[in-house]
Amino acid sequence: xxxxxxxxxxxxxxxxxxxxxxxxxxxxxxxxxxxxxxxxxxxxxxxxxxxxxxxxxxxxxxxxxxxxxxxxxxxxxxxxxxxxxxxxxxxxxxxxxx
Amino acid sequence: xxxxxxxxxxxxxxxxxxxxxxxxxxxxxxxxxxxxxxxxxxxxxxxxxxxxxxxxxxxxxxxxxxxxxxxxxxxxxxxxxxxxxxxxxxxxxxxxxxxxxxxxxxxxxxxxxxxxxxxxxxxxxxxxxxxxxxxxxxxxxxxxxxxxxxxxxxxxxxxxxxxxxxxxxxxxxxxxxxxxxxxxxxxxxxxxxxxxxxxxxxxxxxxxxxxxxxxxxxxxxxxxxxxxxxxxxxxxxxxxxxxxxxxxxxxxxxxxxxxxxxxxxxxxxxxxxxxxxxxxxxxxxxxxxxxxxxxxxxxxxxxxxxxxxxxxxxxxxxxxxxxxxxxxxxxxxxxxxxxxxxxxxxxxxxxxxxxxxxxxxxxxxxxxxxxxxxxxxxxxxxxxxxxxxxxxxxxxxxxxx
Ligand code: SF4
Ligand code: SF4
Numbered sequence: 119x120x121x122x123x124x125x126x127x128x129x130x131x132x133x134x135x136x137x138x139x140x141x142x143x144x145x146x147x148x149x150x151x152x153x154x155x156x157x158x159x160x161x162x163x164x165x166x167x168x169x170x171x172x173x174x175x176x177x178x179x180x181x182x183x184x185x186x187x188x189x190x191x192x193x194x195x196x197x198x199x200x201x202x203x204x205x206x207x208x209x210x211x212x213x214x215x216x
Numbered sequence: 217x218x219x220x221x222x223x224x225x226x227x228x229x230x231x232x233x234x235x236x237x238x239x240x241x242x243x244x245x246x247x248x249x250x251x252x253x254x255x256x257x258x259x260x261x262x263x264x265x266x267x268x269x270x271x272x273x274x275x276x277x278x279x280x281x282x283x284x285x286x287x288x289x290x291x292x293x294x295x296x297x298x299x300x301x302x303x304x305x306x307x308x309x310x311x312x313x314x315x316x317x318x319x320x321x322x323x324x325x326x327x328x329x330x331x332x333x334x335x336x337x338x339x340x341x342x343x344x345x346x347x348x349x350x351x352x353x354x355x356x357x358x359x360x361x362x363x364x365x366x367x368x369x370x371x372x373x374x375x376x377x378x379x380x381x382x383x384x385x386x387x388x389x390x391x392x393x394x395x396x397x398x399x400x401x402x403x404x405x406x407x408x409x410x411x412x413x414x415x416x417x418x419x420x421x422x423x424x425x426x427x428x429x430x431x432x433x434x435x436x437x438x439x440x441x442x443x444x445x446x447x448x449x450x451x452x453x454x455x456x457x458x459x460x461x462x463x464x465x466x467x468x469x470x471x472x473x474x475x476x477x478x479x480x481x482x483x484x485x486x487x488x489x490x491x492x493x494x495x496x497x498x499x500x501x502x503x504x505x506x507x508x509x510x511x512x513x514x515x516x517x518x519x520x521x522x523x524x525x526x527x528x529x530x531x532x533x534x535x536x537x538x539x540x541x542x543x544x545x546x547x548x549x550x551x552x553x554x555x556x557x558x559x560x561x562x563x564x565x566x567x568x569x570x571x572x573x574x575x576x577x578x579x580x581x582x583x584x585x586x587x588x589x590x591x592x593x594x595x596x597x598x599x600x601x602x603x604x605x606x607x608x609x610x611x612x613x614x615x616x617x
Contacts, residue, residue, distance in 0.1 A: 120441060123448035128386070129325045130446050131424055132433035 143175055147198035149213040153189050158210040161187050169202035169211060178202060220471045223412045233405040235398035236261035238366040239305070239331045239391070241405075242373035244269045245413040246329075249300035252280035252291035256310040257343045258395040259333040263305055285310040289317035289328075296326035297434050299425035301377060303328065307395055308335035311349045315356075321388045322357025323450055324435050327380030327420070328388040329373060330358065334495070334546075335395040336582045344583020345395040346546035347495070351523075351556045357450060359389040359457055360524040362494040364480075366403040369393050371474060372521075374413055378464045381420050384456045394496040396583065408472065416471060454525050461522070478522040481534055483509060487516030489598055490535055490572075492561055493544040494520040497579070497586050501544070504591040515595060520557075528564035535565060540573040542598040544591065544613075546580040554610040575601055576610035590614045 127133050159166035160180050164187050170178040177196035181188040203211040233241070240262045243251065253263045269275045280295075282288045288304050296302045306314060311332060321328050332350050336342040350360060359379065363369040369391065376389040393399055424432060438446055461478065469475040482502050484490055491501045498519030508515045518534060518541075520527075535541050545557040554562065558576035565571040577594040580586040590613050601607035 121445070123445040123452075126442065126445060128423065128449060129323060129434070130436055130438045130442065132436055133424070135431045135433070 142194045143197040144177075144194045147193070147196060148216055149198040149200060150193075150216050151191060151196065151198070151200070151202055151211050152214050153191070154210050154212075155189065156210075157208040158189060159208060161189055166207065168205045168207065172201050172205045174199065174201065220412075220416055220467050222473070223408055223471055227409045227412070229407040229409075231405055231407060232402045233366055233370075234261060234400050234402055235363075235366045235369050235393045236333065236400065237265055238370040238405050239373050239393070240265035240269070241407060242370045242413075243303050243329075243331075244275050245408065245410045246301065246303075246374060246377050246417055247275070247414055248277050248303050250278050250280065250292070250295035250302045251304060252282050252288045252295070252302075253304045253306070254282055254285050254288050254310060256285070256307050258335060258345075258399040259305045259307045259310070259331065261399070262331055262333075285313040286317060289314040289321060289330075292328045293317060293321050293324060293326050296321070296328050297324070297426045299420060299422035301381070301420045302326070303331070305331040305333070307333045308337055308343075308349045311353060312337060315353070318353055318356040318358060318388075320435065323446065325386040325423075325450070325453070326388055327377070327386055329376045329380060330388060330390045331373065332390050332392045333395040333399040334392050342582040343395070345397050345496075346581045346583065347392075347556075348547045348581075350390055350392050351547045351549075353390070354524055354556060357387065357454070358524065359385075359387055359454075359522070360392060361389065361522050362392045362520065363398070364495060364498045364519060366398060366401070366405050367474075368476060369398065370405055370407065371468065371472070371476070374408075374416065375464050375468050377417055377420075378467075379457065379460055382460045382464070383423050385453055385460050386423060387450075387453055387457070392495065397496045406472075412471060416467065457522075457525050458527065476521055478520075478527040479531065479534075480517075480519040480521065482517040482519065484516030484518060484534060484538070486514055488514040488539045489516075489595055489602075490538045490541050491515065491517045491544065491591065491595065492520065492535070492541050492557070493517070494523070494557075495546075497544055497546070497591070500586060500588055501591050504588045504595070507588070508592070508595065523557075523560075526560045526564070528560070531561070532564050532568065535561070535572060536568055538572045540575060540598045540602050541565070542594050543574060543576045544579050544586075544594060545576070546578075546586075548578050548581065548612070558610060573598070573602055573607055575607045577613045578610060579613050581615075584614050586614065
């Protein structure tokens with residue numbers, strides 16, 4: 119993954135736009151969000167979604183399948199910032215040490 | 217490589233010009249796209265003269281009158297990023313205010329030409345010449361060239377664009393002249409025909425430019441994982457400067473018959489003591505050497521032009537056979553064991569088994585006159601130190617103490 123000085127563009131210029139997907143910010147994570155279905159409004163009736171709106175890395179996945187709601191995190195990108203836990207109105211997310 | 221031809225003498229225009237005016241005329245002929253600057257003595261005439269060219273419709277340049285030098289260099293970086301040929305000018309406090317962006321310009325590899333009319337830094341506030349301003353910026357990643365005459369300033373600005381814009385280099389260049397002593401002093405300047413300058417330089421071909429059709433991001437974040445690699449690239453670009461400089465100067469010589477080198481040597485072949493300095497004291501030193509040679513003293517001068525990258529290896533070969541090298545520099549690096557110019561010379565010589573004695577004289581701070589007698593005094597002191605076999609690491613000359 120790590121390239122030599124002569125294998126990378128000059129002066130750190132990013133020559134391919136929209137390449138943030140390649141940067142897996144999950145490596146930064148010291149605390150991990152843990153979600154409880156019981157109290158979550160998304161699971162209950164497909165509403166709220168504040169955690170999904172606020173997550174700076176699009177790491178919250180709100181999934182709807184056959185009329186049922188599921189909830190998961192994309193740990194490749196979740197950097198453990200805790201914003202989702204902070205925003206959740208029902209206290210359904212707890213941050214735990216990795 | 218461009219094909220250049222010798223410019224016939226009848227096409228050369230000779231005029232009496234100040235150093236600032238010579239630089240302004242060179243910038244005009246280099247057909248720059250953008251000039252962003254903030255006025256500061258003793259650089260002001262450069263931008264004033266250039267504004268007249270713009271007002272008279274003699275150039276197509278877009279001048280951005282910014283609110284500070286920090287903004288001036290920022291605007292230059294932006295313009296250079298889209299592929300423009302860009303210049304600015306400053307001095308002293310103005311250069312200090314540009315500081316942050318000097319590093320950005322160099323590390324983002326923007327081939328900007330920055331004319332500096334060297335001036336002392338406050339306090340006390342002082343508008344006259346010394347080298348504290350650009351010496352302070354010596355680690356910024358700019359190429360630095362110091363000129364002795366108005367002609368040299370004119371010629372160097374033209375060559376500076378070609379060196380900076382070469383894809384093996386892509387680094388900004390400071391072209392430095394002594395404030396007032398050169399910036400406001402009228403000398404004979406031979407100006408090339410504009411077509412010759414433009415043919416010599418061509419249109420800038422950016423290696424990569426900001427372009428809405430091919431979006432890129434310049435100057436992004438690089439942390440522990442990649443920052444060091446970008447510094448490696450920058451360091452290697454700096455190391456390629458001498459080769460490109462040589463190529464550019466050879467072409468320039470074909471066109472004009474003039475060549476300056478990374479440093480000038482004057483009567484050094486058999487010299488026991490070599491005076492080492494740059495900019496206008498170089499001229500004074502040569503006059504002193506002529507006088508001392510008449511008295512049978514074996515002295516010579518090396519007048520440095522390129523301070524960054526410092527031509528350590530080439531200088532070592534020139535200086536190695538002297539008994540002493542007497543450095544004269546207009547800067548005190550407070551708290552340092554010696555001063556910027558002497559530090560470089562000592563480093564260049566250190567690996568020799570037998571090396572000349574190096575003396576370091578701090579002269580001319582705040583524009584204090586450097587008459588021939590100051591240089592003579594330094595040479596006399598150097599002779600004494602040679603006899604004693606040791607010299608102080610530095611001393612001040614020309615101050616009442
Ligand atoms: S901890 Fe931060 S990054 Fe991870 S899911 Fe929550 S808001 Fe997104
Ligand atoms: S913010 Fe809380 S309640 Fe709302 S969807 Fe997210 S986890 Fe469920």
